[in-house]
Amino acid sequence: MEEIDHLGHERSKIEFDVEAMKIVWAGSQRALEVSDRISRLVASDPIFRKDDRTILSRKELFNTTLRKSAHAWKRIIELRLTEEEASRLRFYIDQPAFMDLHWGMFIPAIKGQGTEEQQKKWLPLAYKMQIIGCYAQTELGHGSNVQGLETTATFDPKTDEFILHSPTLTSSKWWPGGLGKASTHALIYSRLITDGQDHGVHGFIVQLRSLDDHLPLPGITIGDIGIKFGNGAYNSMDNGVLRFDHVRIPRDQMLMRVSQVTREGKYLQSDVPRQLVYGTMVYVRQTIVSDASCALSRAVCIATRYSAVRRQFGSQDGGPETQVIDYKTQQNRLFPLLASAYAYRFVGEWLKWLYTDVTQRLQANDFSTLPEAHACTAGLKSLTTSATADGIEECRKLCGGHGYLCSSGLPELFAVYIPACTYEGDNIVLLLQVSRFLMKTVSQLGSGIKPVGTTAYMGQVEHLMQCHCDVQRAEDWLKPSVILAAFQARAARMSVACAQNLSKFSSQEEGFAELSADLVEAAVAHCQLIVVTKYIEKLQQAIPGKGVKEQLAALCNIYALSLIHKHQGDFLANGCITPKQASLVNWQLRSLYAQVRPNVIGLVDAFNYTDHYLGSILGRYDGNVYPKLYEEAWKDPLNDSVVPDGYHEFIRPMLKQQLRTARL
Numbered sequence: 001m002e003e004i005d006h007l008g009h010e011r012s013k014i015e016f017d018v019e020a021m022k023i024v025w026a027g028s029q030r031a032l033e034v035s036d037r038i039s040r041l042v043a044s045d046p047i048f049r050k051d052d053r054t055i056l057s058r059k060e061l062f063n064t065t066l067r068k069s070a071h072a073w074k075r076i077i078e079l080r081l082t083e084e085e086a087s088r089l090r091f092y093i094d095q096p097a098f099m100d101l102h103w104g105m106f107i108p109a110i111k112g113q114g115t116e117e118q119q120k121k122w123l124p125l126a127y128k129m130q131i132i133g134c135y136a137q138t139e140l141g142h143g144s145n146v147q148g149l150e151t152t153a154t155f156d157p158k159t160d161e162f163i164l165h166s167p168t169l170t171s172s173k174w175w176p177g178g179l180g181k182a183s184t185h186a187l188i189y190s191r192l193i194t195d196g197q198d199h200g201v202h203g204f205i206v207q208l209r210s211l212d213d214h215l216p217l218p219g220i221t222i223g224d225i226g227i228k229f230g231n232g233a234y235n236s237m238d239n240g241v242l243r244f245d246h247v248r249i250p251r252d253q254m255l256m257r258v259s260q261v262t263r264e265g266k267y268l269q270s271d272v273p274r275q276l277v278y279g280t281m282v283y284v285r286q287t288i289v290s291d292a293s294c295a296l297s298r299a300v301c302i303a304t305r306y307s308a309v310r311r312q313f314g315s316q317d318g319g320p321e322t323q324v325i326d327y328k329t330q331q332n333r334l335f336p337l338l339a340s341a342y343a344y345r346f347v348g349e350w351l352k353w354l355y356t357d358v359t360q361r362l363q364a365n366d367f368s369t370l371p372e373a374h375a376c377t378a379g380l381k382s383l384t385t386s387a388t389a390d391g392i393e394e395c396r397k398l399c400g401g402h403g404y405l406c407s408s409g410l411p412e413l414f415a416v417y418i419p420a421c422t423y424e425g426d427n428i429v430l431l432l433q434v435s436r437f438l439m440k441t442v443s444q445l446g447s448g449i450k451p452v453g454t455t456a457y458m459g460q461v462e463h464l465m466q467c468h469c470d471v472q473r474a475e476d477w478l479k480p481s482v483i484l485a486a487f488q489a490r491a492a493r494m495s496v497a498c499a500q501n502l503s504k505f506s507s508q509e510e511g512f513a514e515l516s517a518d519l520v521e522a523a524v525a526h527c528q529l530i531v532v533t534k535y536i537e538k539l540q541q542a543i544p545g546k547g548v549k550e551q552l553a554a555l556c557n558i559y560a561l562s563l564i565h566k567h568q569g570d571f572l573a574n575g576c577i578t579p580k581q582a583s584l585v586n587w588q589l590r591s592l593y594a595q596v597r598p599n600v601i602g603l604v605d606a607f608n609y610t611d612h613y614l615g616s617i618l619g620r621y622d623g624n625v626y627p628k629l630y631e632e633a634w635k636d637p638l639n640d641s642v643v644p645d646g647y648h649e650f651i652r653p654m655l656k657q658q659l660r661t662a663r664l
C-alpha cells in the first residue's frame with residue numbers, strides 16, 4: 001500500500017534547504033553521514049526494538065539492556081566501527097546502560113587522572129571490554145559535597161597495598177550506574193590515608209567481581225539500589241550500592257597523575273592542580289550540554305509534528321478545523337523550545353571546543369583556563385538540563401491528552417531525562433560554583449586583572465552599569481548588538497549587585513549563604529548570556545544552503561527575545577530596558593513566530609531522527625497518527641482478553657452484590 005505523507009502539505013511550504021540544515025545540525029557532512037547510517041542500522045535491527053520497554057518487568061528490562069549491549073558490541077567488532085561510530089550506535093540504541101558509564105566515565109577518568117603507565121595497563125583492557133568499569137564517587141550520605149566522602153583507602157607500607165573500607169552505613173557507595181550488576185571494576189573515590197594523615201579524596205581502580213564467575217570478591221557487598229522514577233526509562237540501568245570490608249588493592253591502583261604515594265608511604269603532590277581529581281565531571285558535564293539539545297529536539301520534534309496534525313475548533317462551513325500549531329499560544333510555548341534546541345546545539349559545539357582547548361593546555365601544564373572551563377561546564381550543564389527537563393514536560397502538555405500516553409514517547413523521555421538535573425552535580429550546587437567564579441571576577445576588576453573569555457564583558461562594567469537600551473521600534477530588537485548589550489548589562493548588573501550586597505556581611509561565607517538565591521539568579525543571567533553570544537557568533541560564520549541562515553537567525557532572535565520576555569523582571573528591575581521596550585519584545589516575537597511557522601516542520605525534520613529513535617506515534621515522520629494510535633492500543637496486554645482476568649474474582653461478585661442491595 002502506498003504510504004501517505006500526512007505532513008506533505010506542511011513540507012511543501014518549507015522555504016529553506018532542509019538537507020543543508022541537517023548538516024548544520026549534525027556538525028558536518030561527515031557527521032551527518034555517520035549519524036544517518038548508524039541510526040538506520042539500529043532501526044532495522046530487531047534486537048534494538050524498544051516499543052515494549054514500558055511494559056517489561058525490571059528483570060526483563062535489565063535483560064534487554066544486557067542483550068542489546070552484547071549485540072551492540074558484536075556489531076561494533078563485526079563492522080569494525082570507529083570510536084565515533086560506536087558512540088553513535090550506543091546513542092541510537094537509546095537505552096541507558098552500564099556501557100554509558102564504562103565508555104563515558106571509567107575510561108575518561110583513567111585517561112585524565114592516570115599516569116602513562118597506568119593508562120598503558122588499564123586502557124587496552126577497557127577498550128576491548130575485557131573489564132567493565134563504572135564511576136563510584138557518590139555515597140549514601142554525600143553526593144554534592146565530594147570532600148565529605150567517607151570511604152577510606154589506607155596505605156599499608158608493610159604490604160605495599162591500600163585497604164579500602166566503608167566505615168559507616170552512610171559511606172556505602174550509592175548510585176553509581178553499572179555498579180549494581182554489570183561492572184567488574186570501579187573507579188572508587190575515597191579518602192587517602194597515609195601514616196594516619198588524611199589527604200582528602202582520590203581515585204582508585206578496584207576490582208569488584210571475579211572475571212571467571214562474576215561473583216563479588218571477598219570483602220565486597222554489592223547490589224542494585226532499586227526501582228527509579230517512571231516505566232522503562234532509567235530502570236534499564238543498574239545503579240548500585242557497594243560496601244568494602246578491608247579490601248586490599250596494590251598501591252599502583254591509585255590514579256597517580258595528580259598526586260602519588262611512594263613505596264615508603266610518602267604522599268607527593270605534583271604541579272597539577274588538585275581540582276583535576278574532579279576532571280572527569282568537567283568532561284561529562286560538557287557532553288551533557290550537547291545531550292540536552294538532543295533530548296529537547298526530540299520532544300520538540302514530537303510536539304511540532306503532532307501540533308501540525310492535530311486540529312481543534314475553528315471549522316468554517318464544514319471545512320477542516322484549525323491545526324493547533326496555528327494558535328498563537330501554542331507557538332508561544334513551542335517555538336522558543338525549538339529555538340532553545342538549536343541554541344543548545346551550538347553552545348554544546350562551542351563547549352566541546354573549549355574542553356578540547358583546556359585539555360591541550362593541561363597537557364602542556366597550562367592550568368590558567370581551568371577555572372573558566374569549570375564555571376562554563378557547570379553553568380551550562382545546569383542551565384540546559386533544567387530548561388530541557390521543563391521543555392519536555394511542556395511538549396507533553398502541548399500534545400494534550402495523547403501526550404500522556406506512553407506511546408507518545410514523552411513520558412519515558414521525561415522520566416529518563418530529569419535526573420540530568422541532579423547527576424553530574426545538582427543544578428543549584430553547580431550554579432553556586434558559577435556565582436563564586438563571577439564574584440571572584442568582579443572582586444578583581446579594580447586590581448588590573450583583565451577579565452577574559454566568557455567574562456570579558458565585565459571589562460566594560462562601568463559602561464554596562466549605566467548604558468541604556470536604544471530600542472524604539474520592535475524591529476530594533478533584531479539587531480544582535482542590541483540583544484547582546486541588554487544581556488550583558490543584565491548579567492553585569494546582577495553580579496555587581498550581588499558583590500555589593502556580599503560586602504555588607506561580616507564574612508564572605510555568611511554572605512554567600514544568605515544571598516545564595518540572588519547568586520544563583522546572577523549565574524543564570526551569565527549563562528544565558530553565554531548561550532546567546534555563542535549563537536550570535538555561530539551566525540557570523542559562513543552557513544551554506546538556501547534560506548538556512550535566515551531560519552537560524554530567526555530562531556536565534558526567538559531564543560533571545562523569549563528569554564527577555566520570560567525574565568523581564570530582571571531586565572526591568574536593573575534598568576536594562578524600559579516597560580515600553582519590554583512590550584516591543586512581544587511585538588517582535590509575534591512577527592518572528594509568523595516567519596518561522598511555515599518552516600517548523602522542516603526545522604524539526606533537520607534533526608534527521610528516525611521513527612525508531614523518536615519512539616513516538618505522535619511524532620511519526622508521516623504524521624499518520626490516529627490509525628497508529630488506535631492500532632497500538634490493542635497491543636496493550638490488558639487487551640489480550642476481552643474479559644479481564646480478575647472478572648470472576650472481583651467484578652462479578654461486586655455486580656451481584658449491588659443487584660441484591662438494589663432489590664432490598
Ligand SMILES: CCCCCCCCCCCCCCC/C=C/C(=O)SCCNC(=O)CCNC(=O)[C@H](O)C(C)(C)COP(=O)(O)OP(=O)(O)OC[C@H]1O[C@@H](n2cnc3c(N)ncnc32)[C@H](O)[C@@H]1OP(=O)(O)O
Pocket residue numbers: 094095096097100135137138143144145146147177233275276278279281282370371374412413416422423424425426429430433436
Ligand atoms: C527514552 C530513552 C532515552 C535514553 C537516553 C540514553 C542516554 C542516557 C545516558 C546518560 C548517562 C549519564 C550518566 C550519568 C552518570 C552520572 C554520574 C555522576 O553523577 S558522577 C558524580 C557526580 N558528582 C558531582 O557532580 C558532585 C558535585 N560536586 C562537586 O563537583 C564538588 O564537590 C563541588 C564543586 C560542588 C564542591 O567542591 P569543593 O572541593 O568542596 O569545592 P569548593 O567549592 O571549595 O571549590 C574548591 C575550588 O575548586 C574549584 N573546582 C571545583 N570543582 C572543580 C572542577 N570540577 N574543576 C575545576 N575546578 C573545580 C572551585 O571553583 C574552587 O576554586 P577556587 O579558585 O578555590 O574558588
Ligand SMILES: Cc1cc2nc3c(=O)[nH]c(=O)nc-3n(C[C@H](O)[C@H](O)[C@H](O)COP(=O)(O)OP(=O)(O)OC[C@H]3O[C@@H](n4cnc5c(N)ncnc54)[C@H](O)[C@@H]3O)c2cc1C
Pocket residue numbers: 101135136137138141142143144145174175176177234239419422423424425426427428429432516
Ligand atoms: C540517575 C542517577 C545516576 C547517577 N549516577 C552516578 C554515578 O554513576 N556515579 C556517581 O558517583 N554518582 C551518581 N549519581 C549521584 C549524583 O551524582 C548525585 O546524586 C548528585 O551529585 C547530587 O548529590 P546528592 O544526591 O548528594 O544531592 P544533595 O546534595 O543531597 O541535594 C539535595 C538538595 O540539597 C540542595 N543542596 C545541596 N548542597 C547545597 C548547597 N551547598 N547549597 C544549596 N543547596 C544545596 C540541592 O540543591 C538539593 O536540592 C547518580 C544520580 C542519579 C540520580
